[in-house]
Amino acid sequence: MDDDLRALRDACDRALTGHGVPRADRLLATIPPGTAVDRYGDGGVVAELEAEIAGVLGLPAAVYLPSGTMAQQSVLRVHADRRALRTVVFHPECHLDRHEGRALERLHGLVGRPVGDRSRLLTLEDLTAVAESPAALVIELPQRDLGGQQPSWDDLQAQVAWARDRGAAAHLDGARLWESSAGYGRSPAEIAALFDTTYVSFYKGIGALPGCCLAGPEDVVAEVREWRGRMGGTLFGLWPGAASALSCLRHRLPRMPEYLDRALAIADAVRDLPGVSVVPDPPQTPMLHLLLRTFPEAFAAAARTLAEQGLWTWEKPMPTGDPGVQRVEFSVGDATMALSIDDVRSAIGALSR
Numbered sequence: 476m477d478d479d480l481r482a483l484r485d486a487c488d489r490a491l492t493g494h495g496v497p498r499a500d501r502l503l504a505t506i507p508p509g510t511a512v513d514r515y516g517d518g519g520v521v522a523e524l525e526a527e528i529a530g531v532l533g534l535p536a537a538v539y540l541p542s543g544t545m546a547q548q549s550v551l552r553v554h555a556d557r558r559a560l561r562t563v564v565f566h567p568e569c570h571l572d573r574h575e576g577r578a579l580e581r582l583h584g585l586v587g588r589p590v591g592d593r594s595r596l597l598t599l600e601d602l603t604a605v606a607e608s609p610a611a612l613v614i615e616l617p618q619r620d621l622g623g624q625q626p627s628w629d630d631l632q633a634q635v636a637w638a639r640d641r642g643a644a645a646h647l648d649g650a651r652l653w654e655s656s657a658g659y660g661r662s663p664a665e666i667a668a669l670f671d672t673t674y675v676s677f678y679k680g681i682g683a684l685p686g687c688c689l690a691g692p693e694d695v696v697a698e699v700r701e702w703r704g705r706m707g708g709t710l711f712g713l714w715p716g717a718a719s720a721l722s723c724l725r726h727r728l729p730r731m732p733e734y735l736d737r738a739l740a741i742a743d744a745v746r747d748l749p750g751v752s753v754v755p756d757p758p759q760t761p762m763l764h765l766l767l768r769t770f771p772e773a774f775a776a777a778a779r780t781l782a783e784q785g786l787w788t789w790e791k792p793m794p795t796g797d798p799g800v801q802r803v804e805f806s807v808g809d810a811t812m813a814l815s816i817d818d819v820r821s822a823i824g825a826l827s828r
Contacts, residue, residue: 476790480779480782480790483779483782483783483787484496484782484787484790485498486782486785487782487785487786487787488785489785489786489787489810489813489814490786490787490788490810490811491786491787491788491789491805491810491811491814491819491822492788492789492804492805492806492807492808492810492811493682493806493807493808493809493810493811494682494727494808494809494810495787495808495809495810496787502683502684502719505683505684505718505719505722505723506684506715506718506719506722507718507722510714510718511523511714512712512714513712513713513714513717514711514712515709515710515711516539516700516703516709516710516713519714519717520714520717520718520721521539521713521714521717523717523721524537524539524688524717524718524720524721525537525538525539525688527721527724528675528688528690528724529690531663531664531724531728532663532664532667532673532675532690533662533663533664533665533667533668534664534667534673534690534691534692535691535692535693535696536690536691536692536693536696536697537688537689537690537696538688538689538690538696538699538700538703539686539687539688539713539716539717539720540686540687540688540689540699540703540708541685541686541687541708541710541713541716542685542686542687542708543570543648543650543674543676543687544570544574544575544578545702545703545706545708546674546687546688546689546699547570547571547613547646547648547674547689548571548575548578548579548582548583548702548706549689549698549699549702549703549706550646550672550674550689550691550695550699551563551571551579551583551585551610551611551613551646552583552585552702553695553698553699553702554610554611554643554644554646554671554672554695555583555585555610555611558610558642558643558644560608560609560610560643561584561585561586561610562585562586562587562588562607562608562609562610563579563585563586563587563588563609563610563611563612563613564588564590564602564605564609564611564612564613564638564643565587565588565589565590565612565613565614565615566589566590566591566593566596566597566613566614566615566618567589567590567591567592567593568593568615568618568619568620568621569587569589569613569615569648570615570648570650571587571613572587572589585610588605588607588609590602590604590605593620594621595621596618596621596624596625596626597614597626597634598626598630598634599630599633599634599637602634602637603637608641608642608643609638609641609643610643610644611638611643611644611645611646612634612635612637612638612643612644612645612646613646613647613648614631614634614635614645614646614647614648614670615648615650616631616647616648616649616651616652616655616666617651617654617655617658617759617760617762619650619651619762619804621754621755621764622754622755622758622762622763622764622804623651623654623658623755623758623759623760623761623762623763623764624755624759625655625658625659625759625760628659628661631669632669635669635670644671644672645669645670645671646670646671646672646673646674647666647667647669647670647672647673647674648674649663649666649667649673649674649675649676650674650675650676650679650687651676651679651680651760651762652666652667652673652675653675653680653681653727653728653731654680654731654734654735654760654761654762654806655760656731657731657732657734657735657760657761658735658759658760658761663675663728667690670691671691671692671695672689672690672691672692672695673689673690673691674687674688674689674690675687675688675690677716677719677720677723677724679806680727680731680761680806680808681720681723681724681726681727681728682723682727682808682809683716683719683720683722683723683724684715684716684719684720685716686713686716686717686719686720688720727808727809730809730812731761733812734761734807734808734811734812735758735760735761735807737761737807737811737812738758738760738761738762738763738805738807739757739758740816741758741763741805741807741811741816741819741820742756742757742758742763743757744816744817744819744820745765745819745820745823745824748820748823748824748827749768749827749828750767750768750769750827750828751765751766751767751768751823751824751827752765752766753765754766754802761806761807761808762804762805762806762807763804763805764802764803764804764805765802765803765805765823766795766800766801766802767792767800767801767802767803767823767826767827768799768800768827769799769800769801769826769827769828770798770799770801771791771792771794771798771801773828774791774792774801774826775791777825777826777828778790778791778826780825781822781825781826786818786822788803788822788826789803803826
């Protein structure tokens with residue numbers, strides 16, 4: 476981002492997506508005065524957050540880590556070591572495979588096996604074509620790169636059963652579990668109960684400072700806690716992220732059904748705009764993708780004009796296979812809720828022209 480655009484962004488008093496433009500003062504304000512600090516992850520607000528997440532997910536224990544990358548690599552290493560197997564099965568768009576520099580293999584000696592088609596959800600049929608014995612199956616809910624789609628509840632149960640039948644662990648990449656919960660109309664605990672272990676993020680859907688938790692059986696969590704130390708994640712003080720997570724979880728988790736209702740209303744308002752497609756249509760969670768029939772230069776110019784008017788949208792779109800079609804990810808949050816549906820429709824219309 477160039478300095479001029481950054482200055483425009485920082486001057487915007489409204490935002491189209493999420494909880495608004497990230498600002499240090501707003502993020503620091505999510506840390507309550509009097510927060511009890513930890514020492515190397517022990518005690519204080521870190522312990523309070525771990526207990527609360529274990530309760531929200533209905534699982535015996537949880538551990539706080541500074542990143543989801545560390546959390547998921549650690550727990551999959553534990554699952555693999557316990558089964559003396561190395562293969563981890565996941566969807567081709569899995570974060571572990573796409574965004575971590577093959578760390579699962581280079582750091583942990585595990586073998587990632589993408590299964591299915593990257594343009595659609597994983598199916599039980601895809602899994603039954605796998606003949607080898609995996610250590611773990613990873614399921615992401617919702618599937619971020621598919622616009623927040625997720626399988627039906629019956630399909631999800633069948634996929635987890637496939638893993639269990641083969642002695643594999645079923646691990647939930649629940650970076651956006653809070654959104655998934657709204658989409659299924661089920662509590663986070665009902666979803667987590669299907670899996671052996673669950674990872675949840677705090678800076679995404681609930682808009683806290685970076686950090687995450689890994690939850691599951693006490694013995695597995697204890698091993699992940701040791702891997703956190705081995706991988707350099709047990710900082711002297713983990714309290715800022717943990718305190719922010721606790722505040723934002725309590726404030727925003729109850730609002731997820733509202734966010735989903737707004738996502739559905741936005742889809743209704745923009746699907747008839749020329750050159751606009753909603754993915755999936757209708758949205759299944761409080762996030763969606765929009766395909767806009769425009770070129771990157773036109774999109775950038777329109778986004779800059781909106782920023783000059785005080786509304787921040789996106790720095791740039793994601794490319795697709797067609798240079799005349801751009802993709803944007805629309806996560807609904809507090810900032811979106813502060814806008815009228817007409818404001819949202821007008822902004823999307825400007826970006827797609």
